[in-house]
């Protein structure tokens with residue numbers, strides 16, 4: 389059976405997660421802002437929380453694939469190794485002597501050591517290089533290869549669209565290298581060989597957390613701190629021209645950390661129902677983009693009339709109403725729970741979703757509306773500002 393996903397709530401069959409590892413141990417009070425974490429997570433506890441998340445999915449018959457395993461298996465393939473070593477070296481600006489030393493170190497590493505270095509990075513005090521000016525003058529803790537602690541959020545670096553996968557173009561410098569790894573896995577790993585890859589890294593910015601597959605053929609894309617209007621344009625053109633969607637809804641969101649992706653504000657919990665940050669539900673707008681095959685060389689994007697997000701989504705989905713679960717929360721509780729990813733749920737199936745246990749009020753309202761909530765602890769995982777949806781890349785959904 390081919391892999392793929394074209395909705396947010398079809399029965400989840402296979403998902404890619406990343407169990408946090410040594411890359412999280414690279415965070416310090418001096419680099420955590422730049423590395424996009426709001427604190428210094430306790431690695432062991434974060435791993436325990438993540439293991440419980442993975443187990444909750446397995447308990448519902450979801451196959452969990454780990455990015456580390458996929459990457460290590462991929463790095464056993466000669467062509468993949470050569471490719472990633474070349475692209476990693478190309479992105480380093482560490483001076484010629486260190487560059488060639490790192491090249492030799494990466495080439496000597498076995499697949500699992502290489503995977504670890506690519507994910508956890510390399511510090512200046514982890515090499516020895518007599519006579520190198522840069523090595524001598526850099527601080528011991530300076531990174532020669534930056535660590536990737538945000539690999540935890542597998543949602544953002546790739547998105548499955550039907551039987552294809554979009555490798556995204558991440559906006560923040562701390563995350564750019566992530567797509568070298570996901571792209572490599574999709575191009576070389578035997579599980580994915582032959583899967584067409586759309587979009588691609590190093591283009592206008594587009595992040596998976598902004599992409600919501602509202603129903604087969606309807607994709608909402610948030611435009612804000614991460615995904616740019618240009619990233620949306622390129623993506624919309626491609627998915628509309630290729631018939632992967634009949635409507636792309638452009639959804640402007642505030643360019644703030646609290647709302648860095650569309651999925652920090654709204655996620656789907658049923659085929660016609662979302663949970664949404666109440667403070668924004670009245671003001672969220674959308675612009676429908678469709679495809680006119682008769683214009684231009686091969687067709688062209690048609691920009692429709694702006695409406696409320698809910699009206700635009702319902703019209704595109706062909707339903708009377710896209711329901712919102714009214715969490716009925718007072719603005720302060722709503723703001724607190726939105727910050728802690730209360731609206732960032734992962735649907736295992738329609739009306740069955742994983743959520744952080746700490747968002748008690750939001751979860752209670754979901755239960756009141758008949759949504760079964762599987763709670764997980766996210767005390768440590770949440771310090772990177774991402775919830776169950778951010779931490780999962782669905783690879784196969786019914």
Ligand SMILES: NC(=O)NCCC[C@H](N)C(=O)O
Pocket residue numbers: 423424425538541543544560563596597598648649651652772773774775777778
């Ligand atoms: N889809 C998401 O909202 N992902 C969360 C990403 C959190 C990460 N620390 C970041 O700032 O990119």
